[in-house]
Structures are given as C-alpha cells and as structure tokens.
Amino acid sequence: MNATLTAAPARAFDPSGRPPGWIAEQTVAFFSANPDEILTAEDIAAKFGGARSAAHTCLAQAVEAGQVKRERDKEGVYVYSRGDGAPAAAKRAHVASSLSVRSAREFTLAEKSLIAKVHGFMPAQQLLDILNDRLRSDLGDDARPYTMAQLQEIVDRVAPTAPAGGHDWASLRKLLAVAKRDGVLAKVTGQVIDDFAVVWGLNARQVMALKDTLLSDRGDEQ
CATH class of the missing domain: 1.10.10.10 (Winged helix-like DNA-binding domain superfamily/Winged helix DNA-binding domain)
Known part of the structure; x- marks a missing residue:
C-alpha cells in the first residue's frame, strides 16, 4: 500500500483512545x-x-x-x-543457509530425553542455551555449539502426533484430561502462555482463547 500513515483511512481505536500501532x-x-x-x-x-x-x-x-x-x-x-x-x-534466511554447520557433537541420550520432556513448555532459544551450557561444560568453551536446526530436528522426531479423534472439542477435552492427570496442565500458567505467544507470534485473540481453554479453572491467573 502506497498511502502514508497520515493519508491512511481512519482505523478503529482501542479502548484507551489510541490508534492501533x-x-x-x-x-x-x-x-x-x-x-x-x-x-x-x-x-x-x-x-x-x-x-x-x-x-x-x-x-x-x-x-x-x-x-x-x-x-x-x-x-x-x-x-x-x-x-x-x-x-x-533476513536473519532466519542466514540461519537456514548454515544448516549444514554441525556442533562439536550430536545430542546425547540424556539431552534428547530432556528435549522430549520440556520442548513443549520452554521457549526453543532458552532450551538451546541450556543444552549449549551442558556442551561447553563437557567439551570446553571453544566447542562449536548446538544449532537451532539441530534442536528442531529432535523436536520434530519427538513431537506428539495429533489425537486419534482429530482436533475437535471432544478430542481436545480428552487431551486436556490426560495432561491434567499427568500433572502437565498444572504447569501451564498465564506467564507460560504469554511466553509461548511471543515465541510463536500469536495475536491477542489467540492468546485469550488459549487462556480460556487452559486456565478456565484458574481464573486468577488469566
């Protein structure tokens, strides 16, 4: 769109009276x-x-x-x-161009187990930092670090498949029941959802839907 900000059509204001952006x-x-x-x-x-x-x-x-x-x-x-x-x-393109660059070693069995257990609840960059801390502790500060591409490879392998019943509300309720039984749902807080939204670029409506679904019985955390 070639129009400048001053020439753009009027847009809806938020409740505070300020324009979007x-x-x-x-x-x-x-x-x-x-x-x-x-x-x-x-x-x-x-x-x-x-x-x-x-x-x-x-x-x-x-x-x-x-x-x-x-x-x-x-x-x-x-x-x-x-x-x-x-x-x-452009930064992501630069990262993609260096996918062939490998770290000083492959992930250990213990590290793969850690990734499988926490990748769904921790921002990817934070998890990668922890793994690289372990790598430097084992091999020294000069060791070539793990890359985001390597981490994503493992995440793709261990990511759970969709519920057998599909993605309807009934299937989601079953999935939530399992998460609650295993203690996973209790670890999901409003802050976890906010961080997840930042990492994955969710909009305000999507964040609200997540909180309504996952924190419905904990209204004080929304």
Missing part, C-alpha cells in the same frame, strides 16, 4: 532517542499504556522488521532495546 510507534521513537536504554514489557506498559501482556503482541511487527530487538535477560525475562534494522526474515 501507537505503542509500537512510541517504543521505536523512544529507542531512537535513547539507543542504550532497555525496557521490559512492564516498562513499556507503564510508559505508553496498555496491559503488560499486550506489549509483546503490539511490538511483534516492529521486532520482525528489526526496529526493536527482543531477547531474554539473565533472569529469563523478555526485554526490549533498539533494533539493528535487519529484518527477522
């Missing part, structure tokens, strides 16, 4: 003026309005375009800083 525009402008600053989702919500959980969704396009950088700090909390201007798609 306002938070992202203000955040990008803030980092342009303060390139060394780092903000959490809470900081962004406090500065520019909106809910903390909505900050991730509002900034998704800015992160994809390279205007804003999103990463985890030492405590595992997502933080935002000035982007390097390189679109995420």
Whole structure:
C-alpha cells in the first residue's frame, strides 16, 4: 500500500483512545532517542499504556522488521532495546543457509530425553542455551555449539502426533484430561502462555482463547 500513515483511512481505536500501532510507534521513537536504554514489557506498559501482556503482541511487527530487538535477560525475562534494522526474515534466511554447520557433537541420550520432556513448555532459544551450557561444560568453551536446526530436528522426531479423534472439542477435552492427570496442565500458567505467544507470534485473540481453554479453572491467573 502506497498511502502514508497520515493519508491512511481512519482505523478503529482501542479502548484507551489510541490508534492501533501507537505503542509500537512510541517504543521505536523512544529507542531512537535513547539507543542504550532497555525496557521490559512492564516498562513499556507503564510508559505508553496498555496491559503488560499486550506489549509483546503490539511490538511483534516492529521486532520482525528489526526496529526493536527482543531477547531474554539473565533472569529469563523478555526485554526490549533498539533494533539493528535487519529484518527477522533476513536473519532466519542466514540461519537456514548454515544448516549444514554441525556442533562439536550430536545430542546425547540424556539431552534428547530432556528435549522430549520440556520442548513443549520452554521457549526453543532458552532450551538451546541450556543444552549449549551442558556442551561447553563437557567439551570446553571453544566447542562449536548446538544449532537451532539441530534442536528442531529432535523436536520434530519427538513431537506428539495429533489425537486419534482429530482436533475437535471432544478430542481436545480428552487431551486436556490426560495432561491434567499427568500433572502437565498444572504447569501451564498465564506467564507460560504469554511466553509461548511471543515465541510463536500469536495475536491477542489467540492468546485469550488459549487462556480460556487452559486456565478456565484458574481464573486468577488469566
């Protein structure tokens, strides 16, 4: 679309009276003026309005375009800083071009077991960091690290297949019952869903649907 922002047709405003994209525009402008600053989702919500959980969704396009950088700090909390201007798609293409590069070793049986147990509940980059910490501990700091492509290969092998009954509500209820019985469902919190939404680029409506489905009996966590 060739029209500029000022010439674009009027769009619906959110309940706060701000146009869609306002938070992202203000955040990008803030980092342009303060390139060394780092903000959490809470900081962004406090500065520019909106809910903390909505900050991730509002900034998704800015992160994809390279205007804003999103990463985890030492405590595992997502933080935002000035982007390097390189679109995420270009970075992924660079990663794809190096798929043939292998680490110093293949995943051990213990590491494969760890991946199988936690890959569905932990962001992929965080899991990869843990595995590389183990690798460096075993082989030294100079060891070539595991790659995201290697991790994805294992995840693809161990990922559970769809329920035999399909993807209808009845099948989903059976799957949730099994997860509850095994104690898996109890580990799913509002924060886990927010982090999942960031990693997989879910929109606000999808996040709300997930919380309604998985946290229906824990209203205080939604």
